[in-house]
Amino acid sequence: MPHAAAPPVILGNEPGSFPRSVLAERHPAIIRQVREAFPYGPDHHRGLDALLAACADGVIDPLPADAHDRDRWRVWGLDAHTGSSWFDVPWLWSESYFYRRLLEAVGYFGPGPWQGIDPFRPFKLAELEAPETDEELAALDALEGRPVEEQDRALLHGSLWGNRADLGFRLSDAGAEQRAAVPGLVADDSERLWELLPQADADSGSDTGSGSGSGTGTGTGTVCLVADNAGRELVPDLLLAAHLLAHRRCGRVVLHVKPYPYYVSDATTADVVDAVRKLSGARGAAGGRGRRLWQAMADGTLTVRAHPFSAAPLPYERMPDDLRAEFASATLTIVKGDLNYRRLVGDSRWAPTTAFADVTAYFPGPVAALRTLKSDVITGLDAGTEAALVAAEGQRWRTGGTHALIQVRE
Numbered sequence: 001m002p003h004a005a006a007p008p009v010i011l012g013n014e015p016g017s018f019p020r021s022v023l024a025e026r027h028p029a030i031i032r033q034v035r036e037a038f039p040y041g042p043d044h045h046r047g048l049d050a051l052l053a054a055c056a057d058g059v060i061d062p063l064p065a066d067a068h069d070r071d072r073w074r075v076w077g078l079d080a081h082t083g084s085s086w087f088d089v090p091w092l093w094s095e096s097y098f099y100r101r102l103l104e105a106v107g108y109f110g111p112g113p114w115q116g117i118d119p120f121r122p123f124k125l126a127e128l129e130a131p132e133t134d135e136e137l138a139a140l141d142a143l144e145g146r147p148v149e150e151q152d153r154a155l156l157h158g159s160l161w162g163n164r165a166d167l168g169f170r171l172s173d174a175g176a177e178q179r180a181a182v183p184g185l186v187a188d189d190s191e192r193l194w195e196l197l198p199q200a201d202a203d204s205g206s207d208t209g210s211g212s213g214s215g216t217g218t219g220t221g222t223v224c225l226v227a228d229n230a231g232r233e234l235v236p237d238l239l240l241a242a243h244l245l246a247h248r249r250c251g252r253v254v255l256h257v258k259p260y261p262y263y264v265s266d267a268t269t270a271d272v273v274d275a276v277r278k279l280s281g282a283r284g285a286a287g288g289r290g291r292r293l294w295q296a297m298a299d300g301t302l303t304v305r306a307h308p309f310s311a312a313p314l315p316y317e318r319m320p321d322d323l324r325a326e327f328a329s330a331t332l333t334i335v336k337g338d339l340n341y342r343r344l345v346g347d348s349r350w351a352p353t354t355a356f357a358d359v360t361a362y363f364p365g366p367v368a369a370l371r372t373l374k375s376d377v378i379t380g381l382d383a384g385t386e387a388a389l390v391a392a393e394g395q396r397w398r399t400g401g402t403h404a405l406i407q408v409r410e
């Protein structure tokens, strides 16, 4: 019962805290950016004005009576939080509800002509088309023909560090990308991750011109990859998925994405389509991987899942039975990013040395977290690592996005 000892859940009301700054500064900035990015009509502007005012000093309103997901949100705690200040309810809950209300304001859920128009799409596309993305894709050529272990590491770390600078994070922290990443991970269970995904014993990797196929796996298991951001994170996530399939470390990848635009840059099915199109049209090795991914989607070895709970304002411990069954049957679930980490371990200020295995004991199967550190929540550090981080940076290491971890619970 590890959660019996869980510290209180993080709220957004502590003056000077990171969560408070997200609610008080980042959310209004997001409203501004969205407003500037689209030629919205008067109703949209009125809706955005109302949300801006509510964020500043208002209270949480219920969803409209005819909202398609009103009952779901009531199950997720809407009734209990209605009338409370945005700052006084669990931070995870108010952040999540903010995105739900933002989409409401711009007509995303319809009915009407703006239904399904992603207010964050211009930012996501700009990133996908940025020269940095092409440079990262071109770098794949140098990886061709390298030993499989080297490819493993490069693609795993590509996926990990792809999480570093999501668009919401950069919005409120302009210096985020300039700060140098610290390559040494604060926790690194990557060997255990690869042990959970041994290569199949038949010949493998022929489509990449490498790979001995001398492993001990069956190559038939499923990896659930719980994606985080689109663009420069999703592209390396997809490359990792292609690598796992090509080297028969699994037979199937299920990519879990958000059912609607969320946390600015979180990936939806439309973003997967954009990323696979980008990859399959790329030159060199990246193009080969992209075309393999396209084929994997056609033959069902790569599938996309957009479960409503993927955008729930709740920890994964409260996942519904159907999702629990999916994760239970997976060989490994890889959970990407900071928000998913908060949901995986519970959004509380754990003592950093709290065992990752304890806080994820409820998870129905083997689980790996790949995350750069962008919020206060952290578990699974050894005491020496924590002490060294504090000595060097105070508490900045928790939120600066310069550190990363790979944690595994078998």
Ligand SMILES: O=P(O)(O)OC[C@H]1O[C@](O)(CO)[C@@H](O)[C@@H]1O
Binding pocket: 022, 095, 163, 166, 168, 169, 228, 229, 263, 336, 337, 338, 339, 340, 342, 374, 375
């Ligand atoms: O894209 P990620 O890695 O989930 O990060 C989400 C970011 O948003 C936050 O939830 C704050 O809004 C932080 O946890 C983190 O900085």
